[in-house]
Amino acid sequence: MTKRVALVTGGMGGLGEAICIKLAELGDAVVTTYSPGNTKYREWLSTMNNMGYGFRAFPCDVTDFDSAHACIEAVTKEVGPIDVLVNNAGITRDMTFKKMTKDDWDAVIHTNLDSVFNMTKQVMDGMVERKWGRVINVASVNGQKGAFGQTNYSAAKAGMHGFTKALALEVAKRGVTVNTISPGYIGTKMVTAIPQEILDSKILPQIPVSRLGKPEEIAGLVAYLASEEAAFLTGANISINGGQHMY
Ligand code: NDP
Numbered sequence: 001m002t003k004r005v006a007l008v009t010g011g012m013g014g015l016g017e018a019i020c021i022k023l024a025e026l027g028d029a030v031v032t033t034y035s036p037g038n039t040k041y042r043e044w045l046s047t048m049n050n051m052g053y054g055f056r057a058f059p060c061d062v063t064d065f066d067s068a069h070a071c072i073e074a075v076t077k078e079v080g081p082i083d084v085l086v087n088n089a090g091i092t093r094d095m096t097f098k099k100m101t102k103d104d105w106d107a108v109i110h111t112n113l114d115s116v117f118n119m120t121k122q123v124m125d126g127m128v129e130r131k132w133g134r135v136i137n138v139a140s141v142n143g144q145k146g147a148f149g150q151t152n153y154s155a156a157k158a159g160m161h162g163f164t165k166a167l168a169l170e171v172a173k174r175g176v177t178v179n180t181i182s183p184g185y186i187g188t189k190m191v192t193a194i195p196q197e198i199l200d201s202k203i204l205p206q207i208p209v210s211r212l213g214k215p216e217e218i219a220g221l222v223a224y225l226a227s228e229e230a231a232f233l234t235g236a237n238i239s240i241n242g243g244q245h246m247y
Pocket of ligand 1: 009010011012013014016033034035038056062063068085088090091095111125139140141182183185186187188190203246
């Protein structure tokens with residue numbers, strides 16, 4: 001059986017790496033993107049290679065439609081048509097609305113939301129033609145409940161799910177599913193860099209499970225959504241947040 005090709009945007013980040021590893025362990029040929037200015041991708045590929053994961057990486061600025069097009073064209077030519085797309089790349093630029101500039105707004109909307117259009121647009125026709133595909137959009141609990149200082153991020157992540165629902169309807173008959181996952185606080189470098197006293201006093205008390213999520217737990221959910229067994233699951237927004245927000 002030929003391997004499925006899975007593309008994970010931002011696969012070298014905290015969650016992305018765990019997702020790449022999980023999909024590879026399940027037998028997919030895993031490809032990730034890196035920002036064109038990222039000079040550390042070779043080091044990451046070599047570390048992963050030493051761990052036994054032969055990932056491929058392609059430059060892609062997910063905010064740029066032409067860059068997304070060139071990336072998917074190269075992946076399709078060198079690895080094969082994409083069966084599973086995980087729209088995971090994302091950034092934050094947190095500040096109150098009063099202080100937020102147009103640049104802060106645009107950067108977050110372009111990277112978290114426009115990217116979903118830019119990437120999905122390149123792969124959807126092929127998935128529909130082959131009558132099989134999985135698109136998994138990584139949003140956030142803060143797109144579901146809102147968060148102080150995150151009007152840009154909450155808007156982008158909520159927007160991702162509107163996209164998911166509409167596209168899921170359009171391709172449901174064609175064997176293609178489109179879903180959103182909304183993680184809560186996950187123990188990636190971004191979150192573990194928060195001082196322990198803030199974690200203990202402000203963050204952990206909000207989480208009924210009383211701990212941060214693990215990247216592997218997010219990866220497990222992505223792997224399920226990408227599986228054959230998940231064929232009946234589409235247009236959903238799955239909360240994975242330790243009970244922090246029950247939606
Ligand atoms: P990281 O900052 O570790 O990784 C983000 C990734 O996005 C990086 O690999 C980065 O690649 C990539 N990226 C950013 N901008 C661009 C761009 N313009 N073009 C291509 N790639 C880009 O974040 P996490 O792993 O923590 O988060 C992954 C996703 O999960 C994000 O969408 C985030 O919003 C979401 N999330 C994370 C949570 C958490 O607790 N960590 C909780 C809820 C949601 P490069 O370094 O090459 O620029």
